[in-house]
Amino acid sequence: MEVSGAPILVQSIAQKDAKSVVPQQYIQLPEHRPIKPANETANDHKIPMIDLAGDRNSNLLRDEIARACTDWGAFHVINHGVPIMLLDEIKKVGSFFFENLPMAERLRYACDSNSPASEGYGSRMLVATDDAVLDWRDYFDHHTFPVSRRLPSRWPHSPSNYREVVEEYSKQMKLLAQKILGLISASLGLPSLFIEDAMGELYQNITISYYPSCPQPELTLGLQSHSDMGFITLLIQDNVAGLQASKDDEWVTVEPLSHAILVILGDQTEIITNGMYKSCQHRAITNANKPRLSVATFHDPAKTTIVTPAFKPHRLIPNSSARRQLTPMFWSEEVINKDRRGSLFVCLDGSIIAMASSLSPSDHLTSVSLPSDPGDPVVPIHIVTHASQLPPEFLEPSPDKKLVVGFDCEGVDLCRNGTLCVMQLAFPDAIYLVDAIEGGKTLVEACKPALESSYITKVIHDCKRDSEALYFQFNIKLNNVFDTQIAYTLIEEQEGGTKVPDDYISFVGLLADPRYCGISYVEKQEVRVLLRQDPNFWKYRPLSELMVRAATDDVRFLLCIYNKMVVKMNEKSLWYLAVRGALYCRCFCITDNDYADWPPLPLIPESLVTDNNAPEEEVLSVVDVPPGKMGVVIGRKGSSILAIKESCNAEIFIGGDKGPPDKVFVIGPVKQVRKAEAILRGRMLEIY
Structure with a gap:
């Protein structure tokens, strides 16, 4: 929400002091500053890309999602079903608002400083004190689902199709979010509707963020390091790099991909999977040359929902030094505030709900994807x-x-x-x-x-x-x-x-x-x-x-x-x-x-x-083989044993390295077993 007082927009500061220094309130502490500006960042890591095309093998798709959720907590999707023209239109109307409308017109939609809701035009979302370090970002936040939360009168009138585009984009993002939540559930061996049902009524916000060019990008952040509070966020960005995700204690720049949609797991997904899948820690950096725009669609649980881990703690963290179950969380803006410094939830009673990412690493902890059968129940x-x-x-x-x-x-x-x-x-x-x-x-x-x-x-x-x-x-x-x-x-x-x-x-x-x-x-x-x-x-x-x-x-x-x-x-x-x-x-x-x-x-x-077709009695016979002669009985690459099995309707096994080393075991109908015995003994006579 916006703090009280007249809104201070980053874009107006950037236009006024384009060649000057940034105000002190936007300068990050040294340990939080980006090492390099966005246009110099290079990293070999890449966010996984997952193809949602309908003709793909469902098992492979679930495996890819499980691996991405375990390793990154984020992944790009293509062939997602959202019209490409709509992706272009939402960015176009967003850019028009920030770059073409006069400031006086934009301020008509400024956030209400006396309201806990953040809908509208602002720059200080979730900033609760006047001395907090600020993000180098302006935004327009829309409440889109449930429909009862919508206030279209708070949305811009210009361009003329702004509201129509946002409404259609909202609908398409909801459908895609439900599809992806189903795939995430299935990748865990849960029923496909498990996470969606756990959410209760879906709450959706669409935030269009605008990051003006910054005269000192090495001192600022467009968006400070955080993980999203809900279940999943669906994000698109223009062609200017700036979004970064944390991977193995390094910041990896998320390459802008035309018409791909980035899926970011939120804290509630980490809670419901008891840490098997992690929420993605991410941030946005700035640059001195170009502004940047992104559109993030957040999907959160109903405000009265209690989000509870679907798995017992030992299922995920059996090591006694780190065994801990993530606490069920009551999702409500009135009782929970997000600590932006990390993946922690601080309740009004002062207790901290620890996320799995805060557990000490263990040499014995390894993340692997879970084979899944959507029809199987989850059991302790x-x-x-x-x-x-x-x-x-x-x-x-x-x-x-x-x-x-x-x-x-x-x-x-x-x-x-x-x-x-x-x-x-x-x-x-x-x-x-x-x-x-x-x-x-x-x-x-x-x-x-x-x-x-x-x-x-x-x-x-x-x-x-x-x-x-x-x-x-x-x-x-x-x-x-x-x-x-x-x-x-x-x-x-x-x-x-x-x-x-x-x-x-x-x-x-x-x-x-x-x-x-x-x-x-x-x-x-x-x-x-x-x-x-x-x-x-x-x-x-x-x-x-x-x-x-x-x-x-x-x-x-x-x-x-x-x-x-x-x-x-x-x-x-x-x-x-x-x-x-x-x-x-x-x-x-x-x-x-x-x-x-x-x-x-x-x-x-x-x-x-x-019955005329009565089964034959079956027996087990053990044939002793002279010491050192088993290799000859078996034949090269098992050729002798295979030949005997083909000529007799019987199964033949040898002890091998585990033993017993000097015996052959024959199982099958009595007549076929006796036939196999005779062939084996004849083979041993040939050896001598």
Whole structure:
């Protein structure tokens, strides 16, 4: 709002003292001054550019938005749907007001110094004291939504189309803001209307800013460093550089791009994402040669809205040294004032609502984009270090309350000789990360009844090594699994009649399949690279953001996939899945007792026995290979094993580097397994 007294417009000062010095009140403190004038600024960083064309892959689009929101808090959009002519017109009518109307005419629309609203012509928005350092900027602020806030009589009459252009521009910006908020929600795995619904009634202001040329640009700022208070700002600028965004503690000049629209995330977006996406700290610098014009459209929540983080604090900042949840914020001009020195909100009671950007950086905090499925609900994530933190119905399996949970394990060299570090459990209403390092053997063994229970279905992708680690490290015999890797193969065979190997589909490939998720999981490769660089990645404590994200993302879609797969499978396929899941669980768990302590395999249902197309009994066979001869059995690049698999309707696995190194495991129908055994033994005889 304007302070009381006659308005002082920067443009009149600039015209009067064009070759003189700027008044003292506009001179910034040394630490806030720009290092170089705008026309000398150079930087290799560039704000991301995102194409909103309708024919783009939605997964790639969401990934790009997630990356831009995480890294910058800002991005340009093109093919945005706003008429190019309208972008030109709003700048044209704005320039006409500042450069063609006489000062006396402009002052007819000056801000009301006695009103808290800032609508109209002024230069001291949000300046509350007479001794504050001022911006080298004049502006015209319009209240545009809700429509009840509009006072068109306060808008210029000249040029004649001014009001018409502002009204149409307001409507187009609102539509674009709603579209972008939907994409931001989707990029987080939230329903597309999540953020828009959280806003309540949308409040929109359009501010046309005019930055006169300045005789001493090295001492002034057109707009001091700040982040916007609302959800998002949509900004266009003329061809004069001046806007700067903060990136890695450096100021990066935002290149003016013809007909692109700059999206700037505000503080409410940072709050609702609990710091996953950051509000963009930005400022405007001046220059000595040319004036500059920009049009910013602010989209804020309703004044009575309480903006609450959508995620729990440990979802984003699991490191105990920085674990903090951003406080829900009551959005009201009467109770909150923005501290322009940084991303802080100061309430009337003196408390400070800290933004995530104010947290101390941690070596273990890494920002990654979130794979998203707009249909999935957002659920809390619990880091478990004691069994009491797990649901009682999981710890005490019962036939009266059968459960289906997503399941996975992470560890260092996950196998019999490695270290199991985390077990992930995905329930419909929450995800639990069982910390085997912090909770120790006692915690993992508390899960044994559930992991061995036939009353709890464990949905997992490729259970073999997880089962091996559980068996040899904790004496847990993983039972009753729904292995999505096997299920995928059975569905392909059932629907298309083509037999594909049980290990045909990777987890990343399964997520990408539009029949089940249609999600691009590019972050998986990032974790794989880190694991190659540091095999002890999963041992570090406290769990970092990336560790929590990676562990969570490996299970958060499993129940969704399960629900889509199980309805596709007929009774025969479901029986095959149950049997193969049981055989795969014990595959690498060979001991001297020949699996005698494991649960019996599922029997063939009577309804299938009477069928002329009854399934064949399936078995697991373990073939010993003489020491040092495994390479010859496998063949060059696996050629021998592949040839045997092609000639037999059976799956063949080897222990490899993780072991056991001297055994081949064969799973399939009895006749096909015996055939594979004979070929393998014949191959070994040839070796001798």
